[in-house]
Amino acid sequence: MKMEVRDLTFCYDKKLVFQDISFSVETGDIMFLLGPNGTGKTTLFKVLLGILRPRSGEILFDNEDIMKWPQRKLARYVGYVPQNIVSAFPYSVADVVLMGRTPYIGSFSVPSKRDKEIALKTLEDLGIIHLKDEPFTKISGGERQLVLIARALTQQPKFLIMDEPTSSLDFGNQIKVMNCISKLKSKFGVIISTHMPDYVLRYATKAAMMKEGRFISYGMPDSIVNKANLKELYNVETQMVSVSIGSMQNIRVCIPY
Amino acid sequence: MTVGKYPISVKDSVLIIANRILPLNLNFSPAMETVVFNVRIPRIIAAILIGGCLSAAGSAYQGIFNNPLISPDILGATAGSSFGASLAIIMSGSIAAIQASSFLFGLLAVFAACFISIKVKHGNQTLILILSGILTGTVFNSLVSLIKFIADPEVRLPAITFWLLGSLSSVGLDDVTLLALPCLTGIAVLFLIRWNLNVLSFSDDEAKTLGIDTNRVRLIIIFFSTLMTAASVSISGVIGWIGLVIPNLTRIMFGPDYRTLLPASFLIGGTYLLIIDTIARTLFPVEIPLGIITSLIGAPFYIWLLARAGRNMS
Numbered sequence: 331m332k333m334e335v336r337d338l339t340f341c342y343d344k345k346l347v348f349q350d351i352s353f354s355v356e357t358g359d360i361m362f363l364l365g366p367n368g369t370g371k372t373t374l375f376k377v378l379l380g381i382l383r384p385r386s387g388e389i390l391f392d393n394e395d396i397m398k399w400p401q402r403k404l405a406r407y408v409g410y411v412p413q414n415i416v417s418a419f420p421y422s423v424a425d426v427v428l429m430g431r432t433p434y435i436g437s438f439s440v441p442s443k444r445d446k447e448i449a450l451k452t453l454e455d456l457g458i459i460h461l462k463d464e465p466f467t468k469i470s471g472g473e474r475q476l477v478l479i480a481r482a483l484t485q486q487p488k489f490l491i492m493d494e495p496t497s498s499l500d501f502g503n504q505i506k507v508m509n510c511i512s513k514l515k516s517k518f519g520v521i522i523s524t525h526m527p528d529y530v531l532r533y534a535t536k537a538a539m540m541k542e543g544r545f546i547s548y549g550m551p552d553s554i555v556n557k558a559n560l561k562e563l564y565n566v567e568t569q570m571v572s573v574s575i576g577s578m579q580n581i582r583v584c585i586p587y
Numbered sequence: 588m589t590v591g592k593y594p595i596s597v598k599d600s601v602l603i604i605a606n607r608i609l610p611l612n613l614n615f616s617p618a619m620e621t622v623v624f625n626v627r628i629p630r631i632i633a634a635i636l637i638g639g640c641l642s643a644a645g646s647a648y649q650g651i652f653n654n655p656l657i658s659p660d661i662l663g664a665t666a667g668s669s670f671g672a673s674l675a676i677i678m679s680g681s682i683a684a685i686q687a688s689s690f691l692f693g694l695l696a697v698f699a700a701c702f703i704s705i706k707v708k709h710g711n712q713t714l715i716l717i718l719s720g721i722l723t724g725t726v727f728n729s730l731v732s733l734i735k736f737i738a739d740p741e742v743r744l745p746a747i748t749f750w751l752l753g754s755l756s757s758v759g760l761d762d763v764t765l766l767a768l769p770c771l772t773g774i775a776v777l778f779l780i781r782w783n784l785n786v787l788s789f790s791d792d793e794a795k796t797l798g799i800d801t802n803r804v805r806l807i808i809i810f811f812s813t814l815m816t817a818a819s820v821s822i823s824g825v826i827g828w829i830g831l832v833i834p835n836l837t838r839i840m841f842g843p844d845y846r847t848l849l850p851a852s853f854l855i856g857g858t859y860l861l862i863i864d865t866i867a868r869t870l871f872p873v874e875i876p877l878g879i880i881t882s883l884i885g886a887p888f889y890i891w892l893l894a895r896a897g898r899n900m901s
Contacts, residue, residue, distance in 0.1 A: 379796050405798030418653050419843035429786050433798030438779040
């Protein structure tokens with residue numbers, strides 16, 4: 331399936347947040363979005379998720395305009411993994427993941443046995459089935475992020491949108507979550523925002539750089555993540571280096587100085 | 588059923604009820620029958636319905652506002668009801684007029700809060716709604732004070748004060764019929780959308796991405812929770828605490844899942860108010876207002892509960 335975004339523009343009242351955003355993502359893609367804080371990445375995601383209405387532009391899924399889709403239908407196509415969140419109430423991990431089935435459950439209905447099986451299967455696939463009876467409020471940040479990914483997968487969507495999924499995690503958990511995402515990509519089109527250029531070089535099939543509400547570059551990760559672009563985006567000097575470790579040949583990394 | 592100022596034994600009360608249903612042809616004094624059918628049974632049903640509804644409405648409100656410290660009067664329902672009742676009392680309205688006026692102003696207060704929050708355009712809609720509720724509540728509470736200030740201190744002022752403290756002493760069979768419809772409709776609707784309540788107790792954006800039309804569902808929940816609260820308060824007067832404490836107690840006992848939380852808090856709330864009301868009408872020769880007992884018993888109990896929960900968490 332293909333998501334195509336054309337000339338998307340969004341304003342809060344009169345304040346322009348982003349404009350003329352165009353890109354496309356297909357099943358198998360991981361597109362990374364790099365950009366400084368406050369540049370409109372989260373707002374762009376909210377528009378893609380149908381939470382906010384754009385001022386102008388189009389979002390097409392396989393050439394079908396999704397603007398008029400009800401929230402419920404859209405939720406079967408796009409799953410969302412928010413930044414690390416906490417709930418006021420200690421729902422069990424299994425229940426949180428089960429909430430991913432909501433777009434398939436009638437308004438006056440509760441999850442069926444089959445819904446529960448799908449939720450547990452997802453927990454198993456992600457290797458966190460042992461957490462199923464733990465309260466969501468008591469597990470670690472990394473585990474919580476994996477649970478939120480499990481919830482999004484339980485929606486059985488075509489696209490996954492992840493807002494800085496590793497930003498509040500320790501080093502080990504970041505790698506765990508990134509490896510999990512890269513294993514999933516064959517089944518979904520994934521869009522991720524991040525602040526780590528190395529992740530883009532390592533995992534992305536596509537990348538875009540966003541600054542002050544515009545894409546300043548968009549295309550193959552290798553061609554985009556370079557000294558000049560990073561200087562423009564974050565105003566830091568960097569050096570690109572190639573390293574080889576065992577079977578992994580010529581991995582490019584970016585070192586700031 | 589058997590405790591109270593008019594002594595009726597367990598055996599007698601069972602026989603009196605059985606006599607109504609089955610053709611037993613037993614003879615009881617009309618006074619005993621009246622006490623059972625027109626005083627005690629209505630009062631027991633009312634206590635269960637009101638306690639249950641306040642608790643269920645409280646748990647629903649806590650879910651949609653994602654905050655366990657919220658009680659069903661957060662949007663001004665109780666303040667509106669109090670004003671409506673005081674107004675009717677000062678105009679020397681009948682009991683029916685007091686109830687009707689209390690119910691209508693309870694709904695009006697919440698609709699006013701919703702209306703204000705829709706008019707104010709702001710990023711955090713939930714915060715604005717709660718602030719609007721506190722504001723309308725303050726306005727209605729001030730109006731209640733104004734009425735108390737100008738009320739005749741011999742008859743009307745005590746009547747208002749007593750109403751504000753909450754009591755089930757004047758509940759009759761008609762009240763139960765009046766109460767049953769809004770309460771049972773409300774609890775039925777909340778129970779039907781129990782899964783959406785679970786999803787809504789995460790953030791609004793997340794609930795939307797999980798396919799819920801959050802504005803519509805939240806409005807339905809607010810409407811029916813308010814209906815239950817206003818109907819209850821219009822019959823019983825102000826009974827604080829239950830809508831805040833019982834949902835939290837139930838959550839500690841049975842977990843946050845609304846599939847069990849909603850029916851459990853209804854049952855526990857109903858039982859709790861029934862016990863409190865029985866204490867209120869038997870402990871002393873004069874009935875003690877319910878609001879006083881719910882707080883006096885509720886607060887220490889809640890402290891004990893918090894201490895216990897705190898230990899379990901660490």
